[in-house]
Amino acid sequence: MNFQNRKQLIVQTVEERGSVDVRELADLLRTSEMTVRRDLVQLASMGLIYRTRGGAMRVSLATDKHTFANKTAVNAERKDYICRLAAQEIQEGDVIFMDCGSTVFRLCQFIRNKRITVVTNSLPVMAELMTSDVSINLVGGEVDKERQAIHGLIAEEHMARYRANRAFIGIDGISLANGLSANSEKEASTATTMARQSDKVYLLCDSSKLETNKYLHFAPLTMFDVLITDQEAPTDVVTAYRQAGVTLLNE
Amino acid sequence: MNFQNRKQLIVQTVEERGSVDVRELADLLRTSEMTVRRDLVQLASMGLIYRTRGGAMRVSLATDKHTFANKTAVNAERKDYICRLAAQEIQEGDVIFMDCGSTVFRLCQFIRNKRITVVTNSLPVMAELMTSDVSINLVGGEVDKERQAIHGLIAEEHMARYRANRAFIGIDGISLANGLSANSEKEASTATTMARQSDKVYLLCDSSKLETNKYLHFAPLTMFDVLITDQEAPTDVVTAYRQAGVTLLNE
DNA sequence: TTTGTTTTGAACAAAAATAAACAATTTTAA
DNA sequence: TTAAAATTGTTTATTTTTGTTCAAAACAAA
Numbered sequence: 001m002n003f004q005n006r007k008q009l010i011v012q013t014v015e016e017r018g019s020v021d022v023r024e025l026a027d028l029l030r031t032s033e034m035t036v037r038r039d040l041v042q043l044a045s046m047g048l049i050y051r052t053r054g055g056a057m058r059v060s061l062a063t064d065k066h067t068f069a070n071k072t073a074v075n076a077e078r079k080d081y082i083c084r085l086a087a088q089e090i091q092e093g094d095v096i097f098m099d100c101g102s103t104v105f106r107l108c109q110f111i112r113n114k115r116i117t118v119v120t121n122s123l124p125v126m127a128e129l130m131t132s133d134v135s136i137n138l139v140g141g142e143v144d145k146e147r148q149a150i151h152g153l154i155a156e157e158h159m160a161r162y163r164a165n166r167a168f169i170g171i172d173g174i175s176l177a178n179g180l181s182a183n184s185e186k187e188a189s190t191a192t193t194m195a196r197q198s199d200k201v202y203l204l205c206d207s208s209k210l211e212t213n214k215y216l217h218f219a220p221l222t223m224f225d226v227l228i229t230d231q232e233a234p235t236d237v238v239t240a241y242r243q244a245g246v247t248l249l250n251e
Numbered sequence: 252m253n254f255q256n257r258k259q260l261i262v263q264t265v266e267e268r269g270s271v272d273v274r275e276l277a278d279l280l281r282t283s284e285m286t287v288r289r290d291l292v293q294l295a296s297m298g299l300i301y302r303t304r305g306g307a308m309r310v311s312l313a314t315d316k317h318t319f320a321n322k323t324a325v326n327a328e329r330k331d332y333i334c335r336l337a338a339q340e341i342q343e344g345d346v347i348f349m350d351c352g353s354t355v356f357r358l359c360q361f362i363r364n365k366r367i368t369v370v371t372n373s374l375p376v377m378a379e380l381m382t383s384d385v386s387i388n389l390v391g392g393e394v395d396k397e398r399q400a401i402h403g404l405i406a407e408e409h410m411a412r413y414r415a416n417r418a419f420i421g422i423d424g425i426s427l428a429n430g431l432s433a434n435s436e437k438e439a440s441t442a443t444t445m446a447r448q449s450d451k452v453y454l455l456c457d458s459s460k461l462e463t464n465k466y467l468h469f470a471p472l473t474m475f476d477v478l479i480t481d482q483e484a485p486t487d488v489v490t491a492y493r494q495a496g497v498t499l500l501n502e
Numbered sequence: 503t504t505t506g507t508t509t510t511g512a513a514c515a516a517a518a519a520t521a522a523a524c525a526a527t528t529t530t531a532a
Numbered sequence: 533t534t535a536a537a538a539t540t541g542t543t544t545a546t547t548t549t550t551g552t553t554c555a556a557a558a559c560a561a562a
Contacts, residue, residue: 003304004308008312126394130396136394137391138391138401140390141389143386145382154391158409
């Protein structure tokens with residue numbers, strides 16, 4: 001088996017599978033890992049594949065997907081439950097805001113095939129929806145590398161130019177006594193702006209965050225219209241919220 | 252068995268099997284490996300087969316159809332050469348515009364460790380610089396999924412709010428007679444805006460694009476300050492550009 | 503931050519393929 | 533038939549490719 005033959009197999013495998021690692025290829029080609037590496041270097045320089053650490057992937061996938069998609073899976077089930085409820089609220093033709101929380105990110109998978117416009121400041125959301133039917137409007141401004149989002153003055157101004165049917169906002173903490181709280185000023189101010197520009201505001205908040213307070217209190221409970229949470233929310237808390245006039249959705 | 256007979260069998264075998272090695276052919280033809288090699292050299296020079304180390308393969312398999320699929324990698328060496336020159340122009344503390352061309356994208360690798368601010372409408376550029384020392388300002392607006400970039404009215408307005416030291420713009424075509432041309436209106440209008448908002452405008456243009464004209468002519472040669480190209484630009488073309496008053500950099 | 507793990511690329515040894523040189527064979531043409 | 537020319541096979545030197553080992557780099561986790 002010479003380079004040309006291996007080249008064919010490698011490119012083909014990468015195309016089919018999206019990504020492969022060096023060991024797999026070494027097995028498949030019955031050759032050493034060093035040889036595979038040398039091949040990958042060459043193929044990457046030809047632009048036929050995208051070299052990654054430990055293997056290679058399809059060029060088309062390399063640019064966005066993997067760069068952002070590796071996001072937290074903490075409480076994934078609860079979050080998915082919440083997002084399924086949230087997705088049901090969305091109508092064809094809607095313009096919606098999505099902020100940069102990890103809960104809101106999971107909403108992407110449920111709206112892939114909807115004909116809607118998403119305005120977002122979240123890079124993972126943008127990357128995820130690149131390959132969907134959704135049309136995306138990305139908020140411009142300073143890129144916050146740590147949060148993988150756009151924040152700041154210009155971002156606020158950008159959002160202020162749009163009016164949306166709905167806003168979906170992830171929140172770090174909420175309590176009846178103190179209202180909404182966040183871990184950073186940036187997220188708080190993005191949330192406020194999105195809320196102001198939307199007809200209906202949905203708070204996505206898994207039950208572990210109910211009745212918790214974070215560093216910055218930034219808005220009263222009146223800022224939003226619907227609080228969506230999961231079934232594991234304690235009954236007494238749910239009752240208390242409803243009695244306080246909150247529209248709470250968890251089934 | 253003479254050459255004519257062997258030739259037939261070899262070509263036929265290669266066509267059927269896709270690829271063969273010297274030993275197989277030597278067995279098949281009941282001749283020595285040396286003779287097979289001599290035959291292969293001849294057949295390859297006639298273009299009937301593609302010679303590989305250890306054997307031969309069908310020409311159609313070796314002449315790669317994917318090679319031109321990935322735009323980023325076409326003329327990669329030239330583009331890197333250009334970008335190395337471009338990077339030398341950048342000073343610490345600069346604010347620079349980078350547009351969404353494939354040439355400009357390759358500038359990323361040369362500026363990773365500079366303390367500068369990049370304003371861009373290109374999602375690949377943004378993704379690439381996420382893990383660098385560069386601070387990024389992303390242009391906001393409608394996401395063009397095909398081009399992986401942000402274009403449109405809002406994007407223009409966003410860019411108009413910034414003033415940069417330099418703009419690096421990839422161009423699809425340039426000619427002394429007709430000036431700058433592009434393959435799409437969107438790219439043309441982004442380029443124009445970036446140029447207007449910068450003190451110094453650099454055009455990155457590999458030599459294969461010199462003296463070519465694309466679909467849309469959108470600006471005269473006066474729009475930019477420096478044209479950066481590679482060493483393979485024909486001497487007479489370089490001379491002509493310089494005589495026309497263009498500042499051309501290619502070494 | 504430091505630690506531990508994985509991946510990588512350089513250096514060198516081993517193997518494979520090739521080309522060169524020359525001898526042996528076949529073909530060609532007088 | 534015979535000598536020159538062309539082709540083929542064998543041996544040997546050279547080049548290219550591959551595999552192994554190991555230190556350094558990159559990454560992830562604590």
